[in-house]
Amino acid sequence: MSGELLGESRGKIIGTRIVELLETSPKIETTDQSTGKLLDIDMQDISTARSVWRSPDTFYAEGIGVVTSTSGEVAMYTGTGMGKGSLWSPETLFHGILLFRSSTPQWSRLNGIVAVVEYTVDAEGNSHSRIWEWKGRP
Template identity: 40%
Template sequence: MLGERIGEGSGKVTSQRVLPNPGGGPKMETSFQGVGSLLGVNETETATYSAVARPDGTLYGEGQGIVMSKEGDVATWTGQGVGTLKKDGAVSYRGAVYFQTASPKWARLNSLATLFEYEVDAQGNTRSQLFEWR
């Protein structure tokens, strides 16, 4: 069951490149940076994910990122998701993220499965929400 919202953020795509993909069509790698809140702590995030188009037109993506607070807290994450392309060039993903941290402020994340909603508009602006999965 979808639990409480534990994070949200916004940012900007900083780079993209096409990678070879021996298993099929090209793989698109996207990096972004953003700011937001995670368990009530203001944070900055840098992340990279790669997505491959599947035969039905949906996208499968995998990524990793690092989240940092101004006070020096650090958490890393890995995740997977499924996306859809919109007519205007926007992309919408839904998936799961798993965190790892030594920060006391974010220690709760180590034992959570989290679900995300991630949107990128045609101009490369990102928006995300993170929910506890109960």
Template identity: 30%
Template sequence: MLGERLGESSGKFTGIRVLPSEGQQVWLEVSFQGRGTLLGQEITDTGTYQQTFRPGGVLSGEGHLLMLTDTGDVADWVGGGVGRQTGPGYQASFGVWGSCPSATGQLSRLADVADVVEYEVQEDGSYHWTMWAWTGAGVPSIPRQEAPTGAMA
């Protein structure tokens, strides 16, 4: 079950490499960087994922993402996903799952939650992702932090 919307980001691929084939599987390594918000904080996201092409046009992969706030807080995300090409070039749509094994400061509560992500890529390598907490059946959502006195919620 989807819980709280945690954030979103948009950016662009910064590099693509074709990795050595494993049997009949071809792997791509994609690096990217963008800007967005996470738990109400402005972030820069920088990451790399590897994907392979499975039978039937299915894309499958795993990735690692570092999200940095403008004030120096960090969330280290790892996860995987499955998707399909939706058009020419790199255009694809992915369903992604993951977690942040470590997070600091204003992002620290991410270390206590699994997340699900919609990750959309355009033909030119630009991307947009939206992340939600995954609450599961009967699992409470992560507690919201109270805004400091005088701060806008």
């Protein structure tokens, strides 16, 4: 199903807030800042996601992010997916898709592909992301 590893990063949750009280759960916004590599290029990433809890241990999330290289190149992305965790702990396991767009030569290869992401957060708020290109069926 997934193909080439596009990138990996490690970071930290730098902000969390409640943005809305829904009928059955809160909508929570979380911001993450990380560093790593994307297409073998050193990068920094900042992303914000809004999560809605569907059950005591399952949530749906949508987010946006901006990736910059050390030489100033920029790529942006949107994402969506499902996760497991607890409303009372930062520990999370999330799987989703990312859609990138970039006008820079370094990351223009990301335009038009679907990327699969695995995102984890430990009890201290440390994050780890791995991103693959979705290859689908041969």
